[in-house]
Amino acid sequence: MLFNTGEILETVKMIESENFDIRTIxxxxxxxxxxxxxxxxxxxxxxxxxxxxxxxxxxxxxxxxxxxxxxxxxxxxxxxxxxxxxxxxxxxxxxxxxxxxxxxxxxxxxxxxxxxxxxxxxxxxxxxxxxxxxxxxxxxxxxxxxxxxxxxxxxxxxxxxxxxxxxxxxxxxxxxxxxxxxxxxxxxxxxxNVPEDNPFMAGAFHGTGEPETVINIGVSGPGVVKNVVEKIPDANFNELADTIKRTAFKITRMGELVGQTASEMLGVPFGIVDLSLAPTPAIGDSVANILEGMGLEYCGTHGTTAALALLNDAVKKGGSMASSSVGGLSGAFIPVSEDQGMIEATKIGALTLEKLEAMTCVCSVGLDMIAVPGDTTAETIAAITADEMAIGMINKKTTAVRIIPAPNKTVGDEVVFGGLLGEAPIMKVSKFKADKFVHRGGRIPAPIQALTN
Amino acid sequence: MNNNNSQERAVVTVLGSDKVGIVAKVTATLAEHNANIIDISQTLLDDLFTMIMLVEVSDLTNGFENLNEELEAIGNDLEVKIMLQHEKVFRYMHRI
Structure with missing residues (x-):
């Protein structure tokens, strides 16, 4: 046969039982x-x-x-x-x-x-x-x-x-x-540091450097990566990174193919493939589960940041080999309400807002789809945002905050949005104020990292 | 899609428990649609019947989508999973 049976079955299995899909055109x-x-x-x-x-x-x-x-x-x-x-x-x-x-x-x-x-x-x-x-x-x-x-x-x-x-x-x-x-x-x-060509919501917009029209693709495959990681429970880190890289390559190739094809059929230039690992609330299609598959009892425990750093980097390395037009956010997403493993880790008390903040230092976006008590003040939300923006600014990366102060809800309650937006337990925020800090007004100056010319 | 001269190929995958008549039904449908079978292989994967066919789909009488739907329907009847996918999927994913 012109194709290897193993390769064909691998692809079919990814789609049939591991939730592999193209997240968005x-x-x-x-x-x-x-x-x-x-x-x-x-x-x-x-x-x-x-x-x-x-x-x-x-x-x-x-x-x-x-x-x-x-x-x-x-x-x-x-x-x-x-x-x-x-x-x-x-x-x-x-x-x-x-x-x-x-x-x-x-x-x-x-x-x-x-x-x-x-x-x-x-x-x-x-x-x-x-x-x-x-x-x-x-x-x-x-x-x-x-x-x-x-x-x-x-x-x-x-x-x-x-x-x-x-x-x-x-x-x-x-x-x-x-x-x-x-x-x-x-x-x-x-x-x-918002990217101008991100295909993922809610942050997508058509930047001023973009052409008249363009096709951008977002792939998704946490379920696929989770399965390959679980298959090698005793592998050392080199082997683990290598396996993830190879899988990310395959996932991204599909994004490239779909993008090229859509671009041709629509007569619209092909922009980028965003090779982010975007979870869904479906069982098994979870970034948290990948980290747990690496040997953590629950996502959010000590070691989570290191595991996420390895995952994020391996995804980028594999993906960048698969397409010459990688763009957007391109990393691992950690939206709490959209990831069944994150939801569970939060419920059991393993995953907290502080740990999530640390995790955002090494992955693609930031505090994403986090529900906090409805009585959280605008000042506290601003302070949470300022922290996250500081991480992005200093590390020259994109960070973002998508936080929901759920009206009339408090820690122990849940919010349910349905569909891809999922559901989330309410997370605790610090009770200590930062009001005076966020009311100062003005701009936190650009860091020394800005002086690259 | 380049629909002219060049040969277009697709892969048919059948997964499920083995039953009488699977091959007959699938090949009959392919013939009705003028899809020429280039290669065929059968194996057992974890006790699962697996048939993979490489077919030529350049001159389908009724279009790719219709063939796809019909194969899916046969799959439902026989309680097996039948997928028709353009060969590009496999070429892209596993080769550079």
């Missing part, structure tokens, strides 16, 4: 040419552009799924940060734009649309100010719109005014969606 669309002083005209132009450019996206994705026999879970769209597109508008409330994005997303049948976003790491323009003020209402009145705000970079430092404001915005988002456990806050991410 995300089409990036520039909306910069839609700008108009009249918000109604702007909305009309945005709707037309999205529904024209992305009209075949879902159909093509379904075709590819059939052809390759690999599930493609999400079809998504990312657009130019709306703060830029709407900056010329006389209207200061951008909620209607979010509603337009939602309508367009539903029309073309995508699961999420990202880009209700602003980049304010060094300061605000009027458009960014308006956008951030519109976020709570925008997320409360839409289903598929995702929002992100970049408040820090290694080059600019941390905009602490924005950090504090986002603390308040997150609180408001949760309050306005109290009937759904604060779901609004689950669609909002605060970033440091």
């Amino acid at each position: 995300t089409m990036g669309i520039s909306l910069r040419d839609c700008a108009h002083p009249d918000i109604e005209v702007l909305n009309k132009q945005i709707y037309e552009k999205i529904t024209t450019k992305a009209k075949d996206l879902v159909e093509v994705a379904n075709k590819i799924e059939k052809q390759f026999g690999v599930p493609i879970i999400n079809k998504r769209i990312s657009v130019t940060p709306i703060s830029i597109v709407a900056n010329a508008c006389k209207e200061t409330d951008y909620t209607s734009i979010a509603q337009t994005l939602d309508k367009a997303a539903k029309e073309v049948g995508v699961d999420f649309i990202g880009g209700f976003s602003a980049l304010v790491h060094k300061g605000y323009t009027s458009g960014e100010r308006n956008l951030i003020k519109s976020i709570p209402q925008a997320l409360a009145t839409t289903d598929r719109v995702c929002s992100s705000v970049n408040v820090a970079t290694t080059k600019a430092g941390i905009n602490m005014d924005a950090v504090l404001e986002m603390g308040q915005v997150i609180k408001k988002c949760a309050e306005l969606t109290a009937d759904k456990d604060g779901l609004g806050a689950a669609k909002l991410v605060v970033f440091c």
Whole structure:
């Protein structure tokens, strides 16, 4: 046979029993040419552009799924940060734009649309100010719109005014969606060093350096990696890293193939493969379980950071060999509510907010999908965010905070979002205040690492 | 997808407990759709019946998706898993 039976069965098994899938095909669309002083005209132009450019996206994705026999879970769209597109508008409330994005997303049948976003790491323009003020209402009145705000970079430092404001915005988002456990806050991410080509939600947007339209792919395969790790319980670290590398290579190759094919079929340039290991709430499709497979009793115990560092690095090494267009976040994700192993580790008391913070130093994103008590103050959320931004800024990496102060809930309770967003036990936050610190105002200066020229 | 001249191939994988008529039904369906079988192999993997076929799908009478659906339906009838996947999947994943 022209193919090796073992190879074919390995691939089939990955898909059939190890939850291997393409997590997302995300089409990036520039909306910069839609700008108009009249918000109604702007909305009309945005709707037309999205529904024209992305009209075949879902159909093509379904075709590819059939052809390759690999599930493609999400079809998504990312657009130019709306703060830029709407900056010329006389209207200061951008909620209607979010509603337009939602309508367009539903029309073309995508699961999420990202880009209700602003980049304010060094300061605000009027458009960014308006956008951030519109976020709570925008997320409360839409289903598929995702929002992100970049408040820090290694080059600019941390905009602490924005950090504090986002603390308040997150609180408001949760309050306005109290009937759904604060779901609004689950669609909002605060970033440091945000990538412009990330296909994953909630942080996807179409950056200003991107072409008119682009196809980005996010792969997923924690279940596959977990299985290979569990198969070699006695292997030393070299062998372990090597095995993960080889698996990451295979997973990423599929992303590359799907991306190339989608790009060809849609006539849209291929952007990047994001080789992140993105877990789902499905049993076994868990990053926490991979770490436990390496020999930890529970994710979150001592040794977790080292295990995650090894995993993250091996995934990158394998993935970078598999594609010449690796981008986005590309690492291991640790979203608590979306990872069955993390949920269990939290419930049993092994995984805490402090440990998660340490873990974010060595993996791809940050404090992701973490539910905290509803009475957590905006100042405390801002302080948690500031810590996370500092980790990103100093280590020249992306970090993010997606935290849900679940209304009327406290430690011991749970929130349930359903679908890929999953469910999460409420995590404890420190009872000691940082109010005076986060109210100082101004910017934490760019670190010495910024002076690279 | 390059649908012209070049030969396009796909891999059919059948997994499940062995039953009378699996090969007959699958090959009959392939023939109906004008899918030429290039190679075929059968093995037992952990007591699981495994058949892998390499077929040519350049001149399918009714398209790739229809063939895929029909094979899936046969699989459901026979209580085995049948998958049709373009050969590119395997070439990409295991070869550079």
